[in-house]
Amino acid sequence: MLRGMVQRVRPSLYISVDVEADGPVPGPYSMLSFGAAVAGRQDAEGYVAADPEAETFYRELRPISGDFVPEALAVSGLDRERLAAEGAEPEAALREFTAWAREVSRGAQPVMCGYPAAYDWMFLYWYLMRFTGESPFGHAGCLDMKTLYAVKAGVPLRAVAKRTMPAGLLSRRRHTHHALDDAIEQAEMFSRLMAWPGA
Numbered sequence: 001m002l003r004g005m006v007q008r009v010r011p012s013l014y015i016s017v018d019v020e021a022d023g024p025v026p027g028p029y030s031m032l033s034f035g036a037a038v039a040g041r042q043d044a045e046g047y048v049a050a051d052p053e054a055e056t057f058y059r060e061l062r063p064i065s066g067d068f069v070p071e072a073l074a075v076s077g078l079d080r081e082r083l084a085a086e087g088a089e090p091e092a093a094l095r096e097f098t099a100w101a102r103e104v105s106r107g108a109q110p111v112m113c114g115y116p117a118a119y120d121w122m123f124l125y126w127y128l129m130r131f132t133g134e135s136p137f138g139h140a141g142c143l144d145m146k147t148l149y150a151v152k153a154g155v156p157l158r159a160v161a162k163r164t165m166p167a168g169l170l171s172r173r174r175h176t177h178h179a180l181d182d183a184i185e186q187a188e189m190f191s192r193l194m195a196w197p198g199a
Contacts, residue, residue, distance in 0.1 A: 011043035013105035014113050014143070016052070016187035018179045019120040020076035022068035026126035030063040032078045032087070034124060035180030036097070038104050039113060039187035040194065049191035057100045058180040062087035076177050091131040098128070101136040112137050115162075115186045117144035145190055152198035169193055 016039045023029025038055040041048050063080055073080065101110045114120040121142045128135040135141075149165060150157040162170060171188040173181070 009044065011041055011108040012111045013041050013108035014039040014111050014187075014190060015101060015104070016183045016190055017112050017114055017120050017124055018182035018186060019123045020078060020177065020179045021119075021123055022063065022073045022076075022078075022080065024069065024072070026123045026130075028065060028067055029069065029072070030065055031061055031090075031123045031127055032063065032073075032076060032080070032083055033058070033060045033179045034097075034120075035178070035183035036101070037180070037183040037187040039190045041108060042194070043108075047191075047194040049195070050187075052184045052187035052191075055104045056180060056184065057097055059088050059093040059097070060086075061090050061093055064090060076179075090127060094128055094131045098132060098134070098136050105136070110136050110141065112142040113145060113186070113190050114142065115145040115189065117142045117146075145186065145193060148190075148193050152193070152196060154199050166196075169196060 015036050017034060017036045019031055020033045021029060021031045036057040037052045038050045039052060040050045060078065060083055062083055068080060104110075112121060112124065125135055125137070125139070125142075146160045147157060149169070150160050153160075153165075169189060169192045171185040171192075173185040173188065175182055175185055
């Protein structure tokens with residue numbers, strides 16, 4: 001009975017997303033860039049990893065306010081003045097992203113995954129709702145990699161950091177704070193986490 005119920009559930013298509021922003025919350029501060037990479041697909045038969053470089057999305061955005069936190073801006077190294085002149089309009093970029101997410105997840109439900117998901121999801125979902133009025137992920141279609149690791153490893157969530165994780169779970173790619181680089185790196189780590197049996 002349970003097996004039959006599981007088979008009727010639509011597959012999930014996991015999309016790793018990384019956001020670079022100039023402050024702690026969206027609205028008063030801006031999402032300056034975001035990158036996405038398809039990590040893999042899960043159905044009743046299990047999880048199948050994708051090539052994280054095969055299907056990707058990246059945009060740099062025009063800031064939506066004049067406020068920013070210098071320390072936050074320094075992390076990404078993005079130039080707000082350049083983005084004010086050359087960055088994509090948020091509405092256009094988020095509509096393009098929504099169309100891309102729906103296209104790559106044909107036949108499945110897209111799920112955003114992040115490390116950690118809370119910050120990236122907060123900005124992405126706020127921007128989607130503010131500028132397009134909808135989200136391809138629904139209102140709660142996100143999965144936090146730190147939580148996934150904590151559950152599989154049997155450790156408290158606040159004890160989780162990449163330096164405490166087994167080396168085999170980590171991507172060999174550098175974490176550059178370029179949103180697409182980091183989305184690809186984290187997609188690779190997500191697939192390793194999904195395959196890992198746990199501690």
